[in-house]
Amino acid sequence: MNWDDLRIIAAVRDEGTYAGASARLRIDETTVGRRLARIQRDLGVPLFDAVDGQRRPTRHCEAVLEHVGAMAAHVAAIDRIKESRSGPVGRLRIASTNAVAEELLAPHASSFLRDHPGLTLQFLTSSGNVKFSRWQADLAIRLRKPEKGDFTISKLGDVRLYFFEPADRTGGEPVACAYPDELDTIPEQQFLRAKRLTNLRCVTDNVRIIRTMIQSHQAVGVLPEHSCAALLADRSLRATLLPRRRDVWLLVQNHLKRDPATRVTIDWVRACFQDISRP
Structure with missing residues (x-):
């Protein structure tokens, strides 16, 4: 063997x-x-x-x-044994959606890696959930709480959500952007269903597509706060804060919980989410 x-x-x-x-x-x-x-x-x-x-x-x-x-x-x-380097040493694989990696982690990654020269981060991204297994990722950030699994799970925070629509509706009924049926339980989709939108003709789990559609001023949709700073400043759009937030969860492989490199990376990930979880 x-x-x-x-x-x-x-x-x-x-x-x-x-x-x-x-x-x-x-x-x-x-x-x-x-x-x-x-x-x-x-x-x-x-x-x-x-x-x-x-x-x-x-x-x-x-x-x-x-x-x-x-x-x-x-x-x-x-x-991870490299005697020539001080501080934690290791290569950590972080699985997340594209939006989380690009808009929450990447802006802070350079300074984190500068302060920890012994660490390497590998980002595993997709528009949906990247598969989290012992062999494919060390940490994962999930926008839905997993029901079970051989890992440690903790809440990172909760994200505010906004519904956007054109301020001027004289151009007709805007296209409604919704999420796939398998995401029916998320707050975004439940809010859209409650509004009983009739022109629902764009279905995607990619927030960048929804954001681009909304930017055209001819579509409506729901986005997390970290993906819509420019939209909130656009006076041609009307933004409505949803009553519910979206929970964010951190998954860590059990065998890495006490690893120094993993611990410092977990602390960094939590710091990246501090601003979006404020009251």
Whole structure:
């Protein structure tokens, strides 16, 4: 058994398919299947069941991965040993939406990295939630509270939300921007549903698209405060503060909770959210 074999087990567990594990590890899909078959043969127990086209881990697989997680923590600790540098040392992967990374974290990242020369930040971003697993991210910022998971979760703060509409409605009914159906429970979507908008013809989870639409003065939509400073100053728009705020949550891998590099990064992330969470 070697480290590459263990990485294949974890990749298949996280991705659910040989193809997904192949893309993540950048090795051929047939190689993934062949090596996994050899691993199972060597161990003498099945690691995955095929269910509806997905590879579901067996209890034997989960037991193996418990040890793999501990090994990953030790590997990360070894990689952080650099005696030539003072202060915390490490590479932290932060998963978040594009808007959070660009508008809340990035403006403060340069000074943080200057003050901590031993740290490296890797931002993993998308318009939706980046997958958070032991192998793909160390910290994650979520705009919805996860129901469960093998990580530590704490509240970062809450974000004010604004509904924007053209101040001059003489040009006709503006296009309404809404979020996808899977986001029906968020305050933004519930507010829009309550208004019973009739011209709902733009659906996206990307706040930059919504912001651009609103800037045209021909659309309405809801945006978080950190994404709409310019819109709040635009006198051609009418802004309404929503009664509810959007909670923001921080997820941290359990095996990193006491790591010095992780602790200083967590403190920095919390500082980035201080201004938007004021009363």
